[in-house]
Amino acid sequence: MGLFSKKEESILGVDLGASSVKMVELKKEKHQMHLVTYGFSSGELKMPDDDLEQRNLQAALIKKVAQGSKVKTKNVIASVPLSDVFSAVVRIPNVAKKEQTALIEREAQKFLPFPVAEAVVDWKVIEDKKKKDAKGKSFEHQKKEIASDIQALITAAPRSTVTRIADVFKRAGFTLKSLETEAFALTRSLIGNDPTSVLLVDVGAVRSNFFVVENTLPVMHRSMQLGGVNFTQALDNVLKVGLEKAEQMKSDIMSTGAIEADETGFPKIFQQTIQPLINEIRYTMNLYTTQQGGTHPERIVLTGGSSLLPHLDAFLSHTFNMKVFVGDPWARTWYPENLRPALYEIGTRFAVSVGLALREGQ
Ligand SMILES: Nc1ncnc2c1ncn2[C@@H]1O[C@H](COP(=O)(O)OP(=O)(O)OP(=O)(O)O)[C@@H](O)[C@H]1O
Ligand SMILES: [Mg+2]
Structure with missing residues (x-):
């Protein structure tokens, strides 16, 4: 690599469904994500019962689609299947940051069907309507309402799912950089x-x-x-x-x-x-x-x-x-003008993969 040239890596967003795979490779150039390539598996894949066979089959499919579309990167952001994602909006007391994790985990345990110790838990603070409404009110009133609690969106998935997906990509010759839910990916590409x-x-x-x-x-x-x-x-x-x-x-x-x-x-x-x-x-x-x-x-x-x-x-x-x-999931991505009609047609099926890859551009 030259002294002043920064090598920009591209990223592959992979929507790994139960029976299909869709992928989009994007590369950050200047301040925008550029389309490198995309690909998908055609036809339904019949999944074997055995988990190891399933992993190998999924890995082979990922490899085949990536080769077919001439994917250049080895770095992947993938989605967690919706059936493995648990989420809820909760209220917790507005305590110091380091105490919040314990409170979030306690709330997560209320809606998780398995022990929270076996989950990967993520959470984001939601801008509170109560606080917004309090803005015009007296200082005393604001203090009371603002100090009381915060609203958070908790998202969790079984740790075993995360390990499994990382293993599938490893078998396919890729490195799983991060995982995200379809909900967040769709929000990024469409909203x-x-x-x-x-x-x-x-x-x-x-x-x-x-x-x-x-x-x-x-x-x-x-x-x-x-x-x-x-x-x-x-x-x-x-x-x-x-x-x-x-x-x-x-x-x-x-x-x-x-x-x-x-x-x-x-x-x-x-x-x-x-x-x-x-x-x-x-x-x-x-x-x-x-x-x-x-x-x-x-x-x-x-x-x-x-x-x-x-x-x-x-x-x-x-x-x-x-x-x-x-x-239009491509609205935030640069692509060659002559691809517009083809991209419009397949865009509805690629909103998750585009959203996953766009994460790298943030
Ligand atoms: N132009 C079109 N008009 C109507 N239906 C279409 C068109 N193109 C694709 N479809 C339908 O879209 C469906 C596939 O959509 P998509 O790829 O979003 O599903 P999927 O994510 O694989 O499915 P699921 O989320 O249910 O597992 C198929 O049923 C196909 O018939
Ligand atoms: Mg889908």
């Missing part, structure tokens, strides 16, 4: 520094996830078993073309002319399938405002492959009378 209350809806292949993000922190998460496969099934029930063909037709069904749309452009044949998702959105927003005392989300940001169902954004916007749009 950035926007402090308003937003509902993030990730509609994947088999599951949908709902995150409320306020003050740039993912403060609530809910999940349900509904995703692309259900819409493929609904399409096949009507067209009787088989699941494989229905899957191919799904993104372009309006062009077949055989499908009727409602006034928003959303296909009528999906309206029954989408209903549980609508109920869950309504329920999550209510729960957040009533139980957690949060601000009602101002808008909905969609992501996940199934957020590209024709006119889903317009349909939800009409249903909830709110601003709804498909998030």
Whole structure:
């Protein structure tokens, strides 16, 4: 390395799902993250029961996708599977920093289904509404309210999960630099520094996830078993073309002319399938405002492959009378202009991996 040249390392963000892998390599140049390459595994991977076989299979898949996309770095930031993440918003007394850890661990133990000693625990202070409201009040009043307690978002995962993921990457020839939850990764790539209350809806292949993000922190998460496969099934029930063909037709069904749309452009044949998702959105927003005392989300940001169902954004916007749009995870990254159409198309599936890699740019 030259005396004055600083070698900038790139970083690989890896969204390691149960049956697929998506990765994005970014490199910091000047003050922006630049896209180096991206890749994903196609098709579902059938996982063996044996854990060691599973690790080897996942490692082989990571290696194959990385080689196929000519990944240059060995440094990885990966996501923890949502099923292994436990989080809650708690209040603790506003004590000295060194005493806070013990209090946080005691709170974490209340919602963890295993001993806190076996968990990796992380936490962030949430800007308190009570404190904000107290700003205009008398000094005595402020002192009383501010001194009393703090609100924190605790996130925890089993230590064994962390060890397991590090091992998978080691087997693939990579070094795991850090781990993060999907919630934080999505917040970084889709919300950035926007402090308003937003509902993030990730509609994947088999599951949908709902995150409320306020003050740039993912403060609530809910999940349900509904995703692309259900819409493929609904399409096949009507067209009787088989699941494989229905899957191919799904993104372009309006062009077949055989499908009727409602006034928003959303296909009528999906309206029954989408209903549980609508109920869950309504329920999550209510729960957040009533139980957690949060601000009602101002808008909905969609992501996940199934957020590209024709006119889903317009349909939800009409249903909830709110601003709804498909998030662009590349908005904070530099990339060659000619890649724009391709990146838009796959962006909904890469929001987690982009968010993971963007962590390095902070
Ligand atoms: N243009 C499109 N229109 C409609 N659906 C699409 C489109 N592109 C991809 N999908 C659907 O998106 C789904 C895959 O999305 P994604 O990659 O976000 O899921 P996943 O993260 O692997 O799934 P999960 O989170 O449920 O494990 C598939 O069901 C696929 O059919
Ligand atoms: Mg997903």
